[in-house]
Amino acid sequence: MDASAETLARAIGERVKHERRALGWTLDRLAEHAGVSRRMVVSVEQGTVNPSVGTLLRLSDALGVGLPALVEPPASRASKLTRSGDGAVLWTGERGGRGMLVAGTEPPDVVELWDWTLHPGERHESEPHSAGTRELLHLLEGAITVEVDGQTHDLVAGDALAFLGDTDHWYANTSAEPARFSLAVFEPGVGAGRRNGEPDA
Amino acid sequence: MDASAETLARAIGERVKHERRALGWTLDRLAEHAGVSRRMVVSVEQGTVNPSVGTLLRLSDALGVGLPALVEPPASRASKLTRSGDGAVLWTGERGGRGMLVAGTEPPDVVELWDWTLHPGERHESEPHSAGTRELLHLLEGAITVEVDGQTHDLVAGDALAFLGDTDHWYANTSAEPARFSLAVFEPGVGAGRRNGEPDA
DNA sequence: ACGATCGGTGCAGTATCCTGCACTGATGGA
DNA sequence: TCCATCAGTGCAGGATACTGCACCGATCGT
Numbered sequence: 162m163d164a165s166a167e168t169l170a171r172a173i174g175e176r177v178k179h180e181r182r183a184l185g186w187t188l189d190r191l192a193e194h195a196g197v198s199r200r201m202v203v204s205v206e207q208g209t210v211n212p213s214v215g216t217l218l219r220l221s222d223a224l225g226v227g228l229p230a231l232v233e234p235p236a237s238r239a240s241k242l243t244r245s246g247d248g249a250v251l252w253t254g255e256r257g258g259r260g261m262l263v264a265g266t267e268p269p270d271v272v273e274l275w276d277w278t279l280h281p282g283e284r285h286e287s288e289p290h291s292a293g294t295r296e297l298l299h300l301l302e303g304a305i306t307v308e309v310d311g312q313t314h315d316l317v318a319g320d321a322l323a324f325l326g327d328t329d330h331w332y333a334n335t336s337a338e339p340a341r342f343s344l345a346v347f348e349p350g351v352g353a354g355r356r357n358g359e360p361d362a
Numbered sequence: 363m364d365a366s367a368e369t370l371a372r373a374i375g376e377r378v379k380h381e382r383r384a385l386g387w388t389l390d391r392l393a394e395h396a397g398v399s400r401r402m403v404v405s406v407e408q409g410t411v412n413p414s415v416g417t418l419l420r421l422s423d424a425l426g427v428g429l430p431a432l433v434e435p436p437a438s439r440a441s442k443l444t445r446s447g448d449g450a451v452l453w454t455g456e457r458g459g460r461g462m463l464v465a466g467t468e469p470p471d472v473v474e475l476w477d478w479t480l481h482p483g484e485r486h487e488s489e490p491h492s493a494g495t496r497e498l499l500h501l502l503e504g505a506i507t508v509e510v511d512g513q514t515h516d517l518v519a520g521d522a523l524a525f526l527g528d529t530d531h532w533y534a535n536t537s538a539e540p541a542r543f544s545l546a547v548f549e550p551g552v553g554a555g556r557r558n559g560e561p562d563a
Numbered sequence: 564a565c566g567a568t569c570g571g572t573g574c575a576g577t578a579t580c581c582t583g584c585a586c587t588g589a590t591g592g593a
Numbered sequence: 594t595c596c597a598t599c600a601g602t603g604c605a606g607g608a609t610a611c612t613g614c615a616c617c618g619a620t621c622g623t
Binding site for chain 4: 203
Binding site: 218219233243272321345 | 363364366367370371374412413414415416418419420423429430431433434442443444445446447449464465466467471473474475477494496498499500502510511513515517518519520521522523524525526544546548550
């Protein structure tokens with residue numbers, strides 16, 4: 162087990178221990194539920210072993226936290242406040258509409274929260290994001306049309322749409338009033354150490 | 363290696379192979395970059411072994427995809443439309459405020475988009491979510507106070523706050539007008555098989 | 564026809580994951 | 594005080610992840 166694997170093992174251990182404590186479980190109980198020896202549970206929690214995915218799967222399953230959550234690198238613990246107007250305006254329409262990124266998380270597993278305003282007649286076409294990207298849109302005011310993967314959806318105020326963002330898609334305001342919506346974008350695992358050199362996909 | 367571990371191993375194998383192909387790499391090249399024997403690379407891609415996290419870490423690092431992406435189950439491809447008012451109201455305040463879940467993704471990696479209204483004086487205390495949960499809050503109207511992990515933040519309309527949701531936290535409307543905010547909640551890898559029996563956290 | 568390269572298999576050896584058990588020390592309740 | 598329960602350690606042995614090498618068949622360029 163080399164250095165980076167040890168770091169990972171320790172991080173996994175902390176998470177397992179934290180989850181077990183949160184459930185109020187003893188070592189014996191977790192071992193029994195997971196079908197793993199108690200000795201192994203201790204070793205994993207201490208980060209003194211390099212467990213197989215099979216073992217981790219059993220533990221994460223017993224804890225109910227899902228395997229990816231266990232192997233995720235640690236996230237920063239700080240809260241981050243973005244004051245009104247400090248968001249990044251990453252799109253502006255011809256008639257005053259705009260798309261503003263108001264909050265987001267660090268890689269890996271990027272989640273972004275956007276505040277969009279689309280004036281009548283404006284339309285935004287989005288490049289496909291990376292594989293597995295999902296978007297959640299909640300229309301606050303007005304009416305818009307969303308097309309994703311060839312399917313069009315007409316939304317009115319209050320409607321919400323969940324869709325995959327890894328294909329072509331666009332939003333358009335086809336009504337007479339301005340429209341406003343919140344958009345959550347989730348881009349899984351853009352993380353760690355993407356190498357240079359070769360182009361991707 | 364039991365049945366579910368075999369399924370996982372095959373899924374991991376497909377992903378490794380897919381990523382290697384996407385980079386146009388040969389087995390030898392991946393083996394060399396990852397510092398893993400070529401024999402092992404083949405075995406992992408075939409899903410015939412139960413690799414250690416250390417081995418997977420080296421592979422994911424060499425491929426530049428991040429370890430969680432390798433162990434993540436595939437997502438469904440459908441769009442889902444929620445009409446106005448069809449969202450699930452999962453909290454109601456004493457004075458008419460409410461928290462409504464308007465859109466969300468399937469496990470694993472749950473992302474939820476909420477629409478919250480907090481009337482003057484109302485306060486919502488949230489149980490800590492599972493480890494790694496992150497929340498993005500965007501205040502649309504009014505003014506609220508958010509406390510997370512002992513820190514309080516005073517927000518006015520337009521402000522946004524990103525924070526970790528795995529500790530105690532609450533939102534309160536301390537102003538004289540109603541407040542409304544969008545909330546994106548990201549809960550990584552709540553996948554697979556959450557057990558029954560014990561309550562969570 | 565020939566060599567070079569690639570994906571893939573079979574096998575022996577070794578490194579280590581993993582188990583099972585015995586044990587210690589700390590805590591808490593009757 | 595005595596007993597039960599808990600977290601954690603040390604160790605021997607079995608199971609298996611992992612390596613290294615030899616080898617096969619298919620494909621491609623000369």
